[in-house]
Amino acid sequence: MDKKKPHVVVLGGNFAGLASAQRIREYCGDAVTITLIERREYLLYVPNIPADVMDNRDPGKHQVMPLRPVLDDDDIAFIQGEVCGLDVDAKTVSFVPNERPGSEVETLDYDYLVIAVGAKFAYDRIEGFAEHGHTVSDLYHGERLRAFLFDGVYKGGPIAIGSARFHQGDGADGLEPYPGGSIPRAAAGCEGPVLEMTTAMATYLQQQKIGEPSLITTFTPGEMVAEDAGVNNIKAFLEMASGMGIHYRNNVQDIKALTPEGIEFADGTQLETELNIVFPDYVAHDFLRGQPVCDSMGFVRTNLLMRNPEYPEVFAAGDCAAVTMPKQAAIGHQETDIIGRQVAFDLGLLDDEEANKPLQPMVFCIGDMGAGKAFYVRSNTWFGGDVEVLKIGRIPFMLKMQYRRMFFDLKGKVPDWGIGAARLAAEGHV
Numbered sequence: 001m002d003k004k005k006p007h008v009v010v011l012g013g014n015f016a017g018l019a020s021a022q023r024i025r026e027y028c029g030d031a032v033t034i035t036l037i038e039r040r041e042y043l044l045y046v047p048n049i050p051a052d053v054m055d056n057r058d059p060g061k062h063q064v065m066p067l068r069p070v071l072d073d074d075d076i077a078f079i080q081g082e083v084c085g086l087d088v089d090a091k092t093v094s095f096v097p098n099e100r101p102g103s104e105v106e107t108l109d110y111d112y113l114v115i116a117v118g119a120k121f122a123y124d125r126i127e128g129f130a131e132h133g134h135t136v137s138d139l140y141h142g143e144r145l146r147a148f149l150f151d152g153v154y155k156g157g158p159i160a161i162g163s164a165r166f167h168q169g170d171g172a173d174g175l176e177p178y179p180g181g182s183i184p185r186a187a188a189g190c191e192g193p194v195l196e197m198t199t200a201m202a203t204y205l206q207q208q209k210i211g212e213p214s215l216i217t218t219f220t221p222g223e224m225v226a227e228d229a230g231v232n233n234i235k236a237f238l239e240m241a242s243g244m245g246i247h248y249r250n251n252v253q254d255i256k257a258l259t260p261e262g263i264e265f266a267d268g269t270q271l272e273t274e275l276n277i278v279f280p281d282y283v284a285h286d287f288l289r290g291q292p293v294c295d296s297m298g299f300v301r302t303n304l305l306m307r308n309p310e311y312p313e314v315f316a317a318g319d320c321a322a323v324t325m326p327k328q329a330a331i332g333h334q335e336t337d338i339i340g341r342q343v344a345f346d347l348g349l350l351d352d353e354e355a356n357k358p359l360q361p362m363v364f365c366i367g368d369m370g371a372g373k374a375f376y377v378r379s380n381t382w383f384g385g386d387v388e389v390l391k392i393g394r395i396p397f398m399l400k401m402q403y404r405r406m407f408f409d410l411k412g413k414v415p416d417w418g419i420g421a422a423r424l425a426a427e428g429h430v
């Protein structure tokens with residue numbers, strides 16, 4: 001390693017970690033050395049796991065991108081390891097190389113640190129999940145649900161789809177991304193997948209001639225499911241779902257337990273079900289809890305330039321950052337560009353106007369509905385903005401599939417015009 005150059009260490013190598021490292025290389029060129037630490041050797045393209053499961057395809061064959069060659073293209077050093085400690089005063093990170101069990105703890109120095117390790121998905125906090133729960137947030141559980149649906153296990157009984165309660169910290173309180181706006185507290189980490197699985201399951205029931213969409217109940221711990229996607233958007237979505245016969249329950253507070261009979265909620269109500277598709281509480285990783293750069297729940301505190309206020313050489317992006325609400329790859333993507341520019345600004349490679357544009361989060365979500373259709377949401381009203389768009393049809397579905405293809409073909413470097421082109425196709429203007 002060139003000791004004369006600032007050393008940037010990136011923790012995590014999925015959407016936010018990979019994009020942060022690539023953006024820093026793009027804006028800083030060879031003025032920095034970059035090391036990325038990630039426990040897996042591959043990027044997992046989580047957003048398209050549901051579509052694979054519901055189309056009876058193995059997501060393990062389609063949603064995985066090897067990391068080593070991608071990082072090598074940009075001269076980003078890769079360490080396959082489990083990050084286990086952080087000392088922000090000494091500017092060091094501890095990790096255990098994890099190719100084989102039993103390795104020693106190693107330490108690495110940094111000048112800049114980007115924390116992009118996502119969150120733990122706390123299925124282990126949902127009583128009865130192992131026996132009676134299903135989900136689509138990773139390859140294992142996706143395959144388990146696919147087998148349940150397509151190998152004749154599911155018999156056509158009632159279905160519940162929804163989230164456990166999210167325990168959001170105080171790390172984004174007081175931030176104002178739009179004039180007069182805020183990063184509100186949410187009852188769930190991200191409910192786009194709840195809407196997606198609701199509509200995709202309705203299509204599955206009809207296509208497989210197993211039953212009607214009225215078998216489905218969509219539930220939320222909060223006042224309104226996915227309210228971060230825009231209240232009018234969600235009202236329109238719920239009207240459509242209700243027209244299909246889908247049931248809806250709000251304010252269930254939390255999932256209390258999954259049982260042989262069904263699902264019990266923290267508000268004291270319950271549902272008899274055969275299938276429970278649930279999304280968990282998002283919990284901060286153990287090595288972050290109690291860190292001076294983290295909030296009351298272990299999510300990394302930053303300002304809207306993605307820097308920790310007290311330790312400005314520490315950045316965070318993606319699901320582990322307190323400002324990322326909802327926990328959505330599209331918002332993390334916006335953050336990584338800011339980080340690349342900020343590091344370049346520090347090194348005198350970009351000026352104030354080019355670098356210091358604070359985050360203005362935009363919820364951007366395309367959800368598979370089955371049968372070649374998808375819903376497209378673009379909205380910032382939850383944060384105090386005035387954009388609220390919902391489109392439903394074949395073009396959004398095509399965009400979802402094309403975006404994933406472009407992501408893999410371009411090794412994660414989807415240009416900004418990729419999003420612009422999606423807007424043009426879905427909304428008819430940019």
Ligand SMILES: Cc1cc2nc3c(=O)[nH]c(=O)nc-3n(C[C@H](O)[C@H](O)[C@H](O)COP(=O)(O)OP(=O)(O)OC[C@H]3O[C@@H](n4cnc5c(N)ncnc54)[C@H](O)[C@@H]3O)c2cc1C
Pocket residue numbers: 011012013014015016017037038039040046047048049050081082083084116117118119136137190192193285317318319320327328329330331332364365366367
């Ligand atoms: C079913 C589903 C569908 C979704 N659909 C969409 C969608 O359509 N659009 C959208 O924008 N978002 C969507 N999301 C959200 C999106 O997947 C996340 O926001 C995104 O994956 C967050 O990226 P990230 O890099 O911050 O975190 P992650 O993807 O969680 O990646 C974190 C990385 O850090 C690594 N890591 C963690 N801890 C350590 C450690 N101690 N040591 C080393 N490495 C570590 C992990 O292995 C992982 O690779 C969806 C989520 C789900 C569950």
